[in-house]
Structures are given as structure tokens and as C-alpha cells.
Amino acid sequence: MFDIALNLTSSQFDKDRTEVVERAQQSGINGMLLLASDMQESQAVSELALQWPNLCYATAGVHPHDAKSVSVEQLVELKSLLAQSQVVAVGECGLDFNRDFSPRPQQEAIFEAQLALAAELHMPVVMHERDAHQRFIDILAPWRDKLPGAVLHCFTSDQAALxxxxxxxxxxxxxxxxxxxxxxxxxxxxxxxxPDNRLLLETDAPYLLPRDLKPKPKSRRNEPCYLGHIYQRVADLRQQDVFELQQQVQQNAKQLFQL
Known part of the structure; x- marks a missing residue:
């Protein structure tokens, strides 16, 4: 199984980060993508991924919440990270009009600049969108055929958005x-x-602990080792064999991230 979204730099993992990775491997995970949300974290996740080669991979980019902290010109500094073999995607980038932690025009400019960077470097993008669907599509659409791949992570929207x-x-x-x-x-x-060939699964740990997980951890902290629980739920909903689902999603992840 491949977890395409893990916030391993979270302070919630400070006391047992190595054990978290070990538990993930023991649960059947053979790939994890460590998400970056700003310039500093992009550096941190690239270094973290080096600790577990061929298991952990990283993104480099700026989340819409942090768009206010960077200029379009500064994004060029990400190029050196994106050239490293363990850094496989630009992101997490996109739009968040739900919390508006950054001004919307700045979010849009930083999102588009990262799409341009990904297109230039021929790299896939990991994207975030909340309450900004139409602007998200409007900005992404002209760039889509210039990108080798793209994923909207943590999808929770409606049928029209899908x-x-x-x-x-x-x-x-x-x-x-x-x-x-x-x-x-x-x-x-x-x-x-x-469609089978467009599905990816993730924990977004330490957030979004599956509500029906039993027994629940006392900390209420999500971990990548719980990804198998999500696979089983999705397999049941799609009326698929869970092993076949694992194989398909693994292939999707490898294709998207060019592994």
C-alpha cells in the first residue's frame, strides 16, 4: 500500500517518528509521500525522506494557507529541492477559500506559479482545494496538458466537482x-x-483518524498504519477485492509520481 499524503513533520510525531514509520511498514505500507506546506517544511520533508530511501518520498511547495508568506519570485528557490530524487511532486498547492488564512489573490498567484514550476520541471502536482472549486478549475485547466500528472488530495466535494x-x-x-x-x-x-485508474488512498495523518476505527488510539492521532482500514472500507463500498484494489492503487501511485 502507498500512502499518498502524510504530514510526518507534524509535532504530533515528534516523540515517536521512527516508530510511526516502522508501524507503517509492519502494516504493509511500502510507500509514503511526505507533504510540505511551506518553504521551510519543503526542506525538512526532503531531508526526512532521505532517512527511509525507497519508502518515503517528499513534495516541495506552498499550501494556500501559507501563500501569504512567500512571493512568486521566491518559489524559484524550490528548484534545488525538486531536483533531488526523493522529491517527486510539487505541492501541496491549491486554494482554500474556507479559512482564507492567505488573501485569495495571493493564493491564486502562488497556486498558478507552482503549476508553472511543475510544468517547467515536468513534475506532477499534489493539490488542495476547499470551497474554491470553480476558481481552482479555472486556474488549473490551462496548465493541465502541460503537467505529467496531478492529484487532488483529501477529496470531500460533490458529484459536480468530481x-x-x-x-x-x-x-x-x-x-x-x-x-x-x-x-x-x-x-x-x-x-x-x-475510475479504477484515477483512485488514490491516503491517511493525511496525523489528521482525519477514521471514525469507525476500533479500537481507537487514546491519542486520537491518525497514523499511516491505519491505511489498511481505509482500503478495506473503500473496497467494500466499491465491491472490489481489497487485494486487487491495493494493486491498482499502487500502480496509480507509481505512475503519478514516476517511481
Whole structure:
């Protein structure tokens, strides 16, 4: 199994980061993508990934929450990181109009600049979108055929948004949100509408602990070792054999990240 979204630099992992990675491997995970959210974290995850070669990979980029902290010109500094073999994608980039931690015009400029950077370097992008669907599509669409691949991670939107993303040939990342019997009902339907060759699974740990996980950890912290639980839930919803699902998603991850 490949976890395409893990926030391993989170302070929640400071006391047992190595053990978290070991538990992930023991649970059957053979690939993890460590997400970056700003310039500093991009450096940190690239260094972390080197500790576990051929298991951990990294992104380099700026999350929309942090768009206010960087200029378009400064993004050029990411090139040296993106040239490293363990750094396999630009991101996490995109738009977040739900919290607006950065001004929307700045979010849009930083998002588009990262798409341009990915196109220049011929690298895939890992993207974030919340309450900004139409602007997200408007900005992404002109760049899509210049990118080797793209994934919208932590997808929780509606059917129209899913169709718009699939029309742009984007991979869809599904988290443990699909395990929530209260808030995840719509996503449970959406996950059956994603083509086999466009589905990716993720924990987004330490966030989004699957609500139906039993027993739950006392810390309420999500870990990559719980990815198998998400696989089983998605396999049940899609009426697929879980082993076949694992093989398909593994192939999707390898193709997207050019591994």
C-alpha cells in the first residue's frame, strides 16, 4: 500500500517518528509521500525522506494557507529541492477559500506559479482545494496538458466537482473521511464513481483518524498504519477485492509520481 499524503513533520510525531514509520511498514505500507506546506517544511520533508530511501518520498511547495508568506519570485528557490530524487511532486498547492488564512489573490498567484514550476520541471502536482472549486478549475485547466500528472488530495466535494476533476484527468485522493457514518455519506457515494485508474488512498495523518476505527488510539492521532482500514472500507463500498484494489492503487501511485 502507498500512502499518498502524510504530514510526518507534524509535532504530533515528534516523540515517536521512527516508530510511526516502522508501524507503517509492519502494516504493509511500502510507500509514503511526505507533504510540505511551506518553504521551510519543503526542506525538512526532503531531508526526512532521505532517512527511509525507497519508502518515503517528499513534495516541495506552498499550501494556500501559507501563500501569504512567500512571493512568486521566491518559489524559484524550490528548484534545488525538486531536483533531488526523493522529491517527486510539487505541492501541496491549491486554494482554500474556507479559512482564507492567505488573501485569495495571493493564493491564486502562488497556486498558478507552482503549476508553472511543475510544468517547467515536468513534475506532477499534489493539490488542495476547499470551497474554491470553480476558481481552482479555472486556474488549473490551462496548465493541465502541460503537467505529467496531478492529484487532488483529501477529496470531500460533490458529484459536480468530481466530474470536473475527472474531466481534467486528475487523480482523486480519498482519506478516512470515507469512514465517517455522519459526515462521510456523500463521499461514500462519490468513491464508487471514481475510475479504477484515477483512485488514490491516503491517511493525511496525523489528521482525519477514521471514525469507525476500533479500537481507537487514546491519542486520537491518525497514523499511516491505519491505511489498511481505509482500503478495506473503500473496497467494500466499491465491491472490489481489497487485494486487487491495493494493486491498482499502487500502480496509480507509481505512475503519478514516476517511481
Amino acid at each position: 466530474k470536473a476533476c475527472l474531466d481534467l484527468d486528475i487523480y482523486i485522493g480519498i482519506t478516512g473521511w470515507v469512514c465517517d457514518e455522519r459526515r462521510g455519506q456523500d463521499l461514500q457515494q462519490r468513491v464508487t464513481e471514481i
